[in-house]
Amino acid sequence: MLNQTVRNAGIVGVGSYVPEKILTNSDLEKIVDTSDEWIRTRTGIEQRRIAEEDVFSSELSARAAMNALKDAGMQPEEVELIIVATITADMLTPSTACIVQHKIGAINAVAFDVNAACSGFIYSLSIASQFIATGQYKNALVIGAETLSKVVDWQDRNTCVLFGDGAGAVVLKATDKEYGILSMHLGADGSIGRNLTIPGLAVEHHEMEKRRPGNYRTLWMDGSEVFKFAVKIMAQATIKVLDNIGLGIDDVDMIIPHQANIRIVNGAAKLLKVSREKIFTNIEKYGNMSAASIPVALHEAVKEGKIRNDDLLVMVGFGGGLTWGSIALRWFR
Numbered sequence: 001m002l003n004q005t006v007r008n009a010g011i012v013g014v015g016s017y018v019p020e021k022i023l024t025n026s027d028l029e030k031i032v033d034t035s036d037e038w039i040r041t042r043t044g045i046e047q048r049r050i051a052e053e054d055v056f057s058s059e060l061s062a063r064a065a066m067n068a069l070k071d072a073g074m075q076p077e078e079v080e081l082i083i084v085a086t087i088t089a090d091m092l093t094p095s096t097a098c099i100v101q102h103k104i105g106a107i108n109a110v111a112f113d114v115n116a117a118c119s120g121f122i123y124s125l126s127i128a129s130q131f132i133a134t135g136q137y138k139n140a141l142v143i144g145a146e147t148l149s150k151v152v153d154w155q156d157r158n159t160c161v162l163f164g165d166g167a168g169a170v171v172l173k174a175t176d177k178e179y180g181i182l183s184m185h186l187g188a189d190g191s192i193g194r195n196l197t198i199p200g201l202a203v204e205h206h207e208m209e210k211r212r213p214g215n216y217r218t219l220w221m222d223g224s225e226v227f228k229f230a231v232k233i234m235a236q237a238t239i240k241v242l243d244n245i246g247l248g249i250d251d252v253d254m255i256i257p258h259q260a261n262i263r264i265v266n267g268a269a270k271l272l273k274v275s276r277e278k279i280f281t282n283i284e285k286y287g288n289m290s291a292a293s294i295p296v297a298l299h300e301a302v303k304e305g306k307i308r309n310d311d312l313l314v315m316v317g318f319g320g321g322l323t324w325g326s327i328a329l330r331w332f333r
């Protein structure tokens with residue numbers, strides 16, 4: 001039976017893990033017709049992390065999860081729910097979340113994956129917080145993890161310079177206090193989903209035509225279409241999630257955006273009329289890690305002391321689907 005009291009879900013632990021191997025822009029100059037200058041000025045990216053051949057999203061997830069549990073002072077057996085946001089699952093089944101559950105020994109946890117691409121972590125946090133709000137579960141481990149290096153076409157300069165591998169995780173717990181997740185806003189528009197695709201089982205002629213022969217299962221993106229959508233939706237989703245709780249952009253202490261392109265972040269900052277110091281970015285180090293970008297950025301912002309108790313945070317993402325999502329939360333540890 002569900003508990004009648006609706007409770008907030010607060011982040012009590014945060015962790016991340018990125019592979020050791022670094023691929024720099026100058027390394028990419030040797031693979032495709034590109035330049036460090038183009039990548040830096042058009043995207044803000046300087047390097048990205050690449051998982052070893054036999055390392056997949058579940059392994060990055062498990063490591064990030066253990067860091068987050070340690071930060072929360074919790075044992076794996078205490079976890080009641082695991083959600084992994086990923087578009088680079090190890091397998092179609094079992095889910096990456098089930099593999100992680102086994103890897104970390106979270107024997108009492110329910111586990112499933114969420115596929116909402118770069119918005120996946122925001123979608124997953126929203127889902128987890130509903131379970132906590134209703135009293136169904138007392139805590140949740142929410143992970144964003146990707147090994148995009150395994151699905152990019154390393155001959156396609158339009159995409160291979162953009163993406164990287166990594167994982168971030170948070171532990172959510174119920175709280176009766178006025179902190180934690182205060183508001184959320186999610187959206188999807190499948191009619192424009194073909195701007196960013198990774199084929200699964202369906203073999204479609206028009207998707208085949210977009211790719212080089214023999215590279216059917218790789219990531220393809222119409223970058224400029226996604227770019228235009230992203231700037232607008234990031235600003236709108238930020239305003240909407242604040243509007244829900246009667247707050248405005250001036251009330252925000254820190255925005256943790258999805259890290260796809262520094263020009264998208266700067267464009268959204270301009271639309272929002274918010275100072276760039278209030279927006280955390282680390283894209284230069286990792287590139288776009290899809291569902292992992294926001295939790296890895298959150299972890300770094302916390303480690304760097306950029307988030308203090310009582311701060312109002314907005315986490316905002318957009319991506320494949322196309323999807324978008326934002327969460328407003330009052331930080332307290």
Ligand code: UT7
Binds near residue numbers: 035042259290
């Ligand atoms: O996470 C959510 C999903 N991803 C995104 O949000 C990404 C959104 N899109 C973007 O970040 C940008 O659109 C890109 C970084 C992908 C591209 O930047 P752009 O300023 O929109 O460039 P463009 O697509 O208009 O291309 C400009 C030129 C083209 O050459 P021509 O046709 O003008 O001669 C491209 O062929 O830049 C060329 N180009 C490159 N040149 C050197 C594309 N990729 C590269 C490259 N190196 N890696």
